[in-house]
Amino acid sequence: MITTVVFDLDDTLYDEIEYCRSGFASAAEFIANLPKAPPAPDIFDALWRQFTTGSRKNTFNTALDELGIRYNDGLIQELVKVYRDHVPKITLPADSRDVLVELRDKYTLALLTDGFLPAQQLKVKALGIEEYFKCIIYTEQLGRDCWKPSPIGFEKLLKTLNTKAETVAYVADNEKKDFIGPNKLGILTIQIIRPARIHTESAPPFLLSLASASADASRSGGQESRGASARYIVHEIGQLPALLVKI
Numbered sequence: 001m002i003t004t005v006v007f008d009l010d011d012t013l014y015d016e017i018e019y020c021r022s023g024f025a026s027a028a029e030f031i032a033n034l035p036k037a038p039p040a041p042d043i044f045d046a047l048w049r050q051f052t053t054g055s056r057k058n059t060f061n062t063a064l065d066e067l068g069i070r071y072n073d074g075l076i077q078e079l080v081k082v083y084r085d086h087v088p089k090i091t092l093p094a095d096s097r098d099v100l101v102e103l104r105d106k107y108t109l110a111l112l113t114d115g116f117l118p119a120q121q122l123k124v125k126a127l128g129i130e131e132y133f134k135c136i137i138y139t140e141q142l143g144r145d146c147w148k149p150s151p152i153g154f155e156k157l158l159k160t161l162n163t164k165a166e167t168v169a170y171v172a173d174n175e176k177k178d179f180i181g182p183n184k185l186g187i188l189t190i191q192i193i194r195p196a197r198i199h200t201e202s203a204p205p206f207l208l209s210l211a212s213a214s215a216d217a218s219r220s221g222g223q224e225s226r227g228a229s230a231r232y233i234v235h236e237i238g239q240l241p242a243l244l245v246k247i
């Protein structure tokens with residue numbers, strides 16, 4: 001029986017693209033204050049265009065090139081810091097809040113998230129979700145080696161909550177890294193596939209067809225989950241409470 005529900009953060013409880021938009025808006029403000037820079041909205045447009053057309057690793061470089069602004073590594077590092085340290089303008093979607101409110105009466109809730117600090121902490125604060133969780137694991141605090149797919153964050157979670165793996169469900173989005181650790185430990189895994197998730201385009205075609213072939217909240221396979229796939233798939237967070245009752 002499941003008594004603890006653990007959530008991933010980005011693209012699970014909210015759409016991470018909203019955070020990216022907010023981060024690039026902050027970076028645009030910063031760049032606009034440089035000598036001879038264009039106005040912030042033009043800079044934001046260039047950043048967003050580069051980001052959404054695929055220059056995700058070098059968004060700042062390619063946008064500054066497009067804008068004709070000279071830069072060096074120091075400026076790029078500074079922009080990365082502005083992005084990661086900015087206070088994000090993001091809000092928790094209503095369906096996520098409804099589910100957290102509903103589940104907290106019946107289950108112990110927790111959060112386990114990878115990513116840079118303080119960015120992850122600032123997201124949690126902006127979304128106003130701290131109050132729902134008995135425990136929040138920022139894997140970064142355990143060391144970079146402990147980011148998913150490492151199971152270490154999950155081991156720490158079980159120890160902190162003093163609970164057994166078979167009573168825990170982990171809800172997350174990314175089939176490349178999220179489910180390997182919890183599957184190994186015997187935690188039940190549930191993938192949420194939000195329509196706006198950032199990883200959608202890069203997901204391998206076989207996974208997308210598996211996802212659409214698994215009807216709402218249905219079992220993705222009759223056996224124990226192994227490897228990288230989640231045992232269950234949902235397409236809306238609102239499907240979670242009913243699924244948890246069925247499991």
Ligand SMILES: [Mg+2]
Nearest residue numbers: 008010011173
């Ligand atoms: Mg995620």
